[in-house]
Amino acid sequence: MMNTLRQTYWLLWKDLLLEIRRRESLLSMFFFGTILLFLFHFSFDIPRERIAEMAPGLLWLAFIFTGTLALTQLFQGEKDSQCLDALLLCPMDRGALYLAKVLFNLLMMVLVELVIFPLFGILFNLNFWNLLPSLFMVALLGTLGFCVLGTLFSALTLRARAKELLLPVILFPLMIPSILGTIRAMQILFGAGNLEELLPWIRLLIVFDVIFITVGFLIFEWVIEE
Amino acid sequence: MGHWEFVFLAYGIVWSAVLLYLVLLKRRLRKAEAERALYRRPGPSEDNA
């Protein structure tokens, strides 16, 4: 177990180092998210008093799309440079590779969220600053769910034709519990709902994350083999 | 009255879909079997299926 965690750490470090040197995905994700916010403004022209009730859906939609953009690139670097074979030759747990990619993806998305959430508040004049910590907690659970399944399917579609198209088509219906849970929990937070309403959704998000991180960890061996 | 057209529509759609699938499967099977026969014919071992 310790061994797996150490391997995960080093694999994560490798990805982070690459990202720090190239700054490819983080920047493009960030700009894509910002552009989506502008598109939302143009397509909905939301009146000021309704923004609080629409904010969760819009924000989460922006993250799902942004995250999907990142997912199609997640294993591309390894594939392009034939590093995947080298990685697989290493005597290490395949699960560690999975965990490292999930964590890397999670980190990228959380960084983007840290910027987009406040930006959303500024652009749409939404005064939600006191809610921000609790919103982030919900967002973290939702993002983890997205990364857990997304990483798995990113690896699965790696060798498929039209994979950029295929990935969201397969991923989105399976993501429904997590997406619904996140949006609903955020809506309850925005509407100042009580804990009793919130708790089932939080529990659903946690169950989703736990089930699929376990399945992903166990099944990744087959997903990435070759 | 007035409901029967929907009943027949439903039964019609479902059973024709099933029938269509059945026909497609049969065709696929015939094609595969023909192809298999093509590859097998020259060999002497015909009945090892």
Next chain:
Amino acid sequence: MAMSAKGTGKARTILGALAVTVILLGLYWGLVRAPTHPGQLDIQRIMYLHIPSILTAYLSFFIVFVGSCLYLWKGERRDDILAYSAAEIGVLFTAATIITGILWGKKTWFSPGDWWTWDARLTFTALLLLIFVGYLMFRALIEDERRGAICGAVLGIIGFLDIPLIHMSVHWFQTLHQDPSILQTEKAPWENIPAAWLVPLSINFVAFILLFFYLLALRLRVGETEEEVKKLKLYGRA
């Protein structure tokens, strides 16, 4: 399989004939013999298709799950063909469920003029269809066979495990907006249905199960034959 191709072919034909007989009996009973429902009138006869369809679809997706697990565990092509076949048939029956459900709902509880409503069960079934259509698309778009089989197995397992979660979340979501749909009851389903409707329902259920196994057997045969052809192409003539 130990049985010869000819033997299984014969068994399949018998199964098919049996299925056709029970289907005809079900059609007769459902459309002619069963009395008209006092509340819903004749539109209720769609239920004799609708309920067996969805149960058969669930059975298919369960078989996809079992086949997928077996394939990852043992790596035998046969289990993958089983999963793939069941997924195809499951999509067929899920689509049948949705279509019959919409036609029935239009005459009973949809708002006039509507062809769709975001009822929890309707939405859930549509999502089920989307997931397994995605599965079929996925299989079609991966060229490497072994790779496709593995990916299909993973998707089959994840999809099946996700079903209860999706069901739960969609129901929670919908009950916040509207009342649960009209068929909610406390008793077990068969305690609510008088024999006059239970008999045709059961006959049709048996008919669908027989049809399912016939289609599955045929689809398996197709898969196995195509597999043989591929092998022959690869290794030359037998």
